[in-house]
Amino acid sequence: MSKAAFRGGVHPPEHKEQTSASAIEWMPVPARLVIPMSQHLGAPCAVQVAVGDRVRRGQVIGSVDAMVSAPIHSPVDGEVAAIGLSLTAGGMRVQCVTVTPDAEQNLEAFVPVPAGDVRATVRAAGIVGLGGAAFPSAVKLSPPKDMNVTTVILNGCECEPYLTCDHRVMVESPERVVAGARIIAEAIGASRVVIGVEENKPDAIAALREAAIEGVEVSSLVTRYPQGAEKQLIWAFLKAEVPHGKLPAAAGALVHNVATAAAIADAVELRKPLTERVVTVTGRVAKPGNYRVLLGTLVSDLIEFAGGFSGGVGRVIAGGPMTGPALADLDVPIAKGSSGIVVLGPDEIAPLVEGDQACIRCGRCSEACPMFLQPYLIATHANRRDWTTAEIFHPVDCIECGVCSYSCPTRRPLLQLIRLAKAAVMSKGAKL
Amino acid sequence: MSDSTELKPRLSVASSPHIGATVTCTNIMLWVVVALAPASIWAMVSMGWPAVQMFVLCIGSALGTEAAWNAIAKKPQTLLDGSALVTGVLLALCMPPMLPWWMSVAAGFISIALGKMIFGGLGWNLFNPALVGRAFVLMSWAGVLSKLPNKGWFKTIDVVGAGGLDAISGATRLAIASADRAAAGGYGFNLASQYQPLLWRNLEGSLGEVSAGLLILGGLVLLFKGIIDWRIPAGYIGTMGLLSWVFGSDPIFNVLAGGVVLGAFFMATDYVSSPMTKNGKLVYGIGCGVFNAVGRFYGPAPESTTFAILFMNGLAPLIDKMFIPRTFGWVKRNEE
Numbered sequence: 001m002s003k004a005a006f007r008g009g010v011h012p013p014e015h016k017e018q019t020s021a022s023a024i025e026w027m028p029v030p031a032r033l034v035i036p037m038s039q040h041l042g043a044p045c046a047v048q049v050a051v052g053d054r055v056r057r058g059q060v061i062g063s064v065d066a067m068v069s070a071p072i073h074s075p076v077d078g079e080v081a082a083i084g085l086s087l088t089a090g091g092m093r094v095q096c097v098t099v100t101p102d103a104e105q106n107l108e109a110f111v112p113v114p115a116g117d118v119r120a121t122v123r124a125a126g127i128v129g130l131g132g133a134a135f136p137s138a139v140k141l142s143p144p145k146d147m148n149v150t151t152v153i154l155n156g157c158e159c160e161p162y163l164t165c166d167h168r169v170m171v172e173s174p175e176r177v178v179a180g181a182r183i184i185a186e187a188i189g190a191s192r193v194v195i196g197v198e199e200n201k202p203d204a205i206a207a208l209r210e211a212a213i214e215g216v217e218v219s220s221l222v223t224r225y226p227q228g229a230e231k232q233l234i235w236a237f238l239k240a241e242v243p244h245g246k247l248p249a250a251a252g253a254l255v256h257n258v259a260t261a262a263a264i265a266d267a268v269e270l271r272k273p274l275t276e277r278v279v280t281v282t283g284r285v286a287k288p289g290n291y292r293v294l295l296g297t298l299v300s301d302l303i304e305f306a307g308g309f310s311g312g313v314g315r316v317i318a319g320g321p322m323t324g325p326a327l328a329d330l331d332v333p334i335a336k337g338s339s340g341i342v343v344l345g346p347d348e349i350a351p352l353v354e355g356d357q358a359c360i361r362c363g364r365c366s367e368a369c370p371m372f373l374q375p376y377l378i379a380t381h382a383n384r385r386d387w388t389t390a391e392i393f394h395p396v397d398c399i400e401c402g403v404c405s406y407s408c409p410t411r412r413p414l415l416q417l418i419r420l421a422k423a424a425v426m427s428k429g430a431k432l
Numbered sequence: 433m434s435d436s437t438e439l440k441p442r443l444s445v446a447s448s449p450h451i452g453a454t455v456t457c458t459n460i461m462l463w464v465v466v467a468l469a470p471a472s473i474w475a476m477v478s479m480g481w482p483a484v485q486m487f488v489l490c491i492g493s494a495l496g497t498e499a500a501w502n503a504i505a506k507k508p509q510t511l512l513d514g515s516a517l518v519t520g521v522l523l524a525l526c527m528p529p530m531l532p533w534w535m536s537v538a539a540g541f542i543s544i545a546l547g548k549m550i551f552g553g554l555g556w557n558l559f560n561p562a563l564v565g566r567a568f569v570l571m572s573w574a575g576v577l578s579k580l581p582n583k584g585w586f587k588t589i590d591v592v593g594a595g596g597l598d599a600i601s602g603a604t605r606l607a608i609a610s611a612d613r614a615a616a617g618g619y620g621f622n623l624a625s626q627y628q629p630l631l632w633r634n635l636e637g638s639l640g641e642v643s644a645g646l647l648i649l650g651g652l653v654l655l656f657k658g659i660i661d662w663r664i665p666a667g668y669i670g671t672m673g674l675l676s677w678v679f680g681s682d683p684i685f686n687v688l689a690g691g692v693v694l695g696a697f698f699m700a701t702d703y704v705s706s707p708m709t710k711n712g713k714l715v716y717g718i719g720c721g722v723f724n725a726v727g728r729f730y731g732p733a734p735e736s737t738t739f740a741i742l743f744m745n746g747l748a749p750l751i752d753k754m755f756i757p758r759t760f761g762w763v764k765r766n767e768e
Contacts (some may be wrong), residue, residue: 012451185752231761244761313441318699321450328445349444350452358555360457363708365659371760376708394759402449409457410513410555416447 005222006232008370010403012225012322013202019164019282022289024172027305029076029101033296035061036088037095039335041135042068048099058110058273061097070126070136071337073111075275075294076101084359089299089318089332090325096333099296112271118187118264125267126274126336131155131166131228131257132319134337137264140254141187147249152190153237154181156197156204156258157221157228160320163340165278168290169259170197170204174211180214180261183268188254191215193220195258198223214226225322228399230255232370246398259274279334281306283343284313293334299341300330306341314346322402350411356383357410365404365414371397375404379417387424395421459552461514463659467650468521468698475525475639481637483639486536490527491520493540501549502548504653513556522562525640525694526738527569535573559745560705562739565720570738583586604636610734612679623685630688637735640694644687651697660701663710665733667717668696668724675725691737692724699737705745712763716751719744 038044040085045062055061055074062072078101086096106177113124116198123138143149154177158166163346168178180195193216197205200223208218221227231242233255240251248255256264259278266272275295282288286307293302299318302307317324318332319339381390395418404414450641476483498516502509523543527536543565551557570577601749612619626634631645646750655661672692673683700706700720707716720740727736 010453012453042738098645138457235760241761241763243761243763246761296455313443315444315446315450317448317450321448323448324450326443326445326450327450328443330443346444349446349450352444352446360460360555360703361706361708362460362703364455366708366757367710372757373759374708374756393756394762397759397761400448406449406451407453409453409455409460411452412457415449419447 001036001064005227006370008368008372008403009224009232010368010407011223011224013267014223015162015282016164016167016200018162018288019280019290020167020201022164022168024165024168024278024290024292026107027291027293027297027302029105029107029294029306030297030301031100032081032188032298033075033078033099033101033294034086034298035072035074035099035296036086036333036335037062037072037097038088039072039134039295039337040070041133042066042070042139044095045069047095049080049083049097051083054310055080055099056111057105057107058112058275060273062098068136068139070128070138071124071273071293072097073126073273073275074099074272075296076105076268078102085168085334087329089327089335089338091328092126096296110272110275115268115271118183118268121267121271122264125236125263125272127260127263127267128274128336129257130259130263130277130336130339132323132337132339137256137260141184143188143249143254143273144247145428147247148191148252148253149249150252151192151194151235151254152181152185153253153255154193154195154258154261155228155230155233155255156195156201156208157233158201158237159198159223159225159228160322160324160339161225162282162342163280163320164282165280165339166258166288167201167204169262169278170201171207173318174204174207175260176262176265177375178213178216179269180256180263180265182213183264183308184254184256184261185215189252193217194219196221196233196237198227225397225403227368229370229399229401230258231399234319237420244394250319274336277334277336277338278336280340280342282340283348284309284311284345285343286310293338294333295336296333298331298333299327302334302341303330303343309343312345312347314349315345317342317344321384322406324398351407353411353413357412359412360410362409364407364409368407370401370403371399372399373418375414375418376412378421379412379414380403382417382421382424387421387428390421391425391428396425398422447751448450458512458514461518463654463657464518464698465514467523467653468518468525468647469650471640471643471646471650472521472525474633475642478633478635478642479529479639481765483524485533486527486529486531487524489533489536490524490540493518493537494520494523494544497541497544501545504749505549507553510553513554515548519548519561519565522560522694522698523565525692526562526566526638526699528638531569532576535569535576539569542568547768555704557704558749559742560699560702563582563699563742563745567742589644600748604641606637609685609689610728611709613729622683626685627688630685638691640691641689647693647697651693654697654701660697661710663712663713664701664706664717664720665696667714668700668720671718671721672696672725675721676729679725679729681729686725686728690728690735695720695724695737695741700741700744705748707748707752707755709752709757712748712751712755715755716744716748719747719751
């Protein structure tokens with residue numbers, strides 16, 4: 001029996017069959033890597049190398065002293081070819097270090113991160129949330145002292161359509177995931193560890209159960225988007241709501257993505273820095289699959305490795321189709337938070353509507369909203385730029401999962417309008 | 433390689449989400465029409481040519497009015513959203529078959545023009561457009577309506593042959609029951625004997641009263657498809673039945689007779705004019721049932737569905753305001 005999920009949500013067509021059985025495969029080292037100095041939420045790193053420098057795989061090339069940040073390591077042995085601003089998947093120009101890899105590479109070897117306690121090691125290894133948010137993991141391992149975190153939840157939901165990278169990590173390296181879970185639980189003194197996986201991945205559930213050690217539960221969850229959203233996942237297991245404006249720790253939980261847990265295990269046990277990640281490349285490409293990709297690999301090179309486009313291309317998305325940004329330029333690098341490259345045909349994209357679409361008050365958006373918001377109301381007030389009224393309906397609590405826009409029969413750009421309201425309200429100083 | 437032209441396709445860019453559910457306003461409206469189709473077709477078969485004429489006139493007038501309004505106002509055409517078609521069909525179903533043709537046309541015009549477009553079109557209207565049209569006809573030509581033959585065209589011929597026009601004009605079984613009750617406190621006929629005709633073939637009253645059974649079937653289709661929520665019809669019909677029993681009448685007869693089934697499944701559930709919150713829907717459905725029952729037993733006319741729903745339409749925005757759910761995470765905190 002799978003657990004009842006959360007209230008709201010939608011179930012878009014999964015489209016995971018294209019890659020869910022594709023074993024993770026290394027993508028060969030590309031001709032150049034463009035490594036952004038900001039691949040995480042928080043302070044960008046300062047470049048620690050100069051043009052012409054030799055770098056080694058695992059060597060720190062960017063770091064900064066801020067609490068919320070994560071250092072950046074060179075994924076290859078090579079030479080720094082350039083340092084400068086470059087476009088990234090999020091649409092921002094970011095300081096990047098371009099490295100030309102040597103012809104000979106040994107991807108088994110790397111400069112190990114300095115020995116230390118778990119938090120220091122995770123920080124030094126540059127680990128961030130690999131589910132997409134890219135929040136520095138070491139920060140999450142230091143919950144406020146006054147909050148009693150009893151449960152570590154590993155997020156193996158992968159509720160976004162198309163993506164299967166976490167799925168494959170769970171199937172192929174369940175023992176790494178479990179090891180990471182144990183390390184996290186010990187580091188923060190949590191008594192309970194649950195790994196939540198949507199029931200559409202029975203092989204992952206079976207593999208994790210096989211690998212599970214004492215004190216680690218593997219739990220199957222109803223397949224429903226956005227089950228993998230942090231607050232909804234905590235609700236599914238603890239039936240506790242993360243209070244408005246508070247950290248998950250306030251509800252007694254800490255959530256990490258499964259691939260992040262595996263990376264933490266690698267960092268702590270092998271002293272391995274984060275230099276590559278698994279990326280699902282799927283949709284309208286000739287050779288869809290799950291590829292282990294060096295950070296800094298250009299999306300254009302990755303798509304070429306995946307056989308190039310096949311069929312008409314409408315939109316290329318970095319991440320899943322519900323939350324990922326659309327790429328305007330394919331010469332942008334894969335970063336720590338890049339879970340997938342999804343290529344949609346023109347016929348697969350939600351059509352853009354022109355002009356102001358009327359709300360027919362069907363209530364689908366309110367019913368789907370996992371935060372119990374009234375998206376149509378926020379959107380209506382946002383459309384009038386009436387931020388004072390919009391604020392009454394809590395746009396700041398929106399988690400931007402997109403189920404409102406997804407479910408709207410008149411295709412109103414609900415989330416887009418809510419984002420405007422959210423930004424306007426937050427600029428007035430509202431707390432998130 | 434990044435310089436390959438093949439890798440530089442025209443990319444469309446927009447903010448997420450990039451995919452959308454396949455349900456559109458048009459296919460919701462078409463499902464409503466499909467759900468109404470069995471009852472509508474059976475009404476036409478049972479009542480004959482006047483019923484066919486009624487559908488043609490109401491739908492034609494509704495569509496024509498919307499097209500003309502948009503053309504005059506220089507707005508994009510909105511006929512394809514399907515809502516005017518639904519209004520036309522619903523309007524036809526709440527009209528008596530022998531209505532003069534020009535009244536049908538007027539009703540269609542009023543429904544769309546004053547019921548919907550004047551507010552700004554679909555989504556902005558406060559009241560159910562079809563019921564606005566029906567209310568307009570009821571109020572404007574009450575005298576004409578009371579003299580209408582209540583039976584369909586085929587039946588008219590039969591009866592005219594036998595006893596002349598007087599024999600066929602006037603009261604429906606519902607009106608007779610109501611009059612009996614008012615006069616004597618009892619009924620001149622067994623209400624339970626009317627279940628079968630009301631369910632499957634009743635030739636008295638409006639086109640939507642021909643077969644409550646087929647309307648229930650259509651309503652179940654909409655429920656099953658997730659197009660309407662159970663709270664409104666359940667609240668409405670449940671309350672109507674309960675109050676009929678409380679007022680000393682037969683609950684089943686009172687639910688099946690008149691426009692209750694059509695109202696509960698198809699009129700009160702109109703998205704635009706009903707509440708959006710779940711608890712609000714239940715309260716609104718119960719409200720419709722209360723006003724319909726009170727109107728039927730204590731009002732001036734037994735057929736009170738129209739005004740019960742229109743009244744609750746007016747309250748819908750207020751009801752919604754009362755039932756906006758608490759935002760997830762806005763839990764009461766002791767420390768604050």
